[in-house]
Amino acid sequence: MSLPSKIEKFLLDQNTYLVHLESVGSTMNEIKKHIGDKNICLIADEQTAGMGRRGNQWVSPKGNMYLSFLFEYTLSIQEHFLFTAVAANSIKISLNNYINENIYIKWPNDIIVNENKIAGIMTEIIEYKNIKYVIIGIGIN
Numbered sequence: 001m002s003l004p005s006k007i008e009k010f011l012l013d014q015n016t017y018l019v020h021l022e023s024v025g026s027t028m029n030e031i032k033k034h035i036g037d038k039n040i041c042l043i044a045d046e047q048t049a050g051m052g053r054r055g056n057q058w059v060s061p062k063g064n065m066y067l068s069f070l071f072e073y074t075l076s077i078q079e080h081f082l083f084t085a086v087a088a089n090s091i092k093i094s095l096n097n098y099i100n101e102n103i104y105i106k107w108p109n110d111i112i113v114n115e116n117k118i119a120g121i122m123t124e125i126i127e128y129k130n131i132k133y134v135i136i137g138i139g140i141n
Helices: 003-013 027-034 081-096
Strands: 016-024 039-047 065-072 103-106 110-113 116-128 131-140
Touching (some): 003 016, 016 027, 027 039, 027 065, 027 116, 027 131, 081 103, 081 110, 081 116, 081 131
Antiparallel strands (some): 065 131, 103 110, 116 131
């Protein structure tokens, strides 16, 4: 079984559907088209209008990783930071399995390798038909 098939099977086992697109403006914006459908993991090969925090641009050429997750939001607003913390720690642990470099989290949402930012995490809570959803966006360059 190929790696993409394994990932898709894992996500389906978690009641999450995989959407892969070659190019999008922003995974954070594109995934909003799926609100109300189901849990989604949307991956894009490139973003033409990637977003960083505070309206900053996230440069997103092909060859890197851009993804967003959409889940029904079940935590209290005070626990919102947990999504970013889990994502940041997951990225750090994954990178530690493949590279032997100085990797650390610059809180609240950046992954730094050898003093260079290589990943960013954004979260957004939205409401649709009286149901709250969280979108977790991750860009890894």
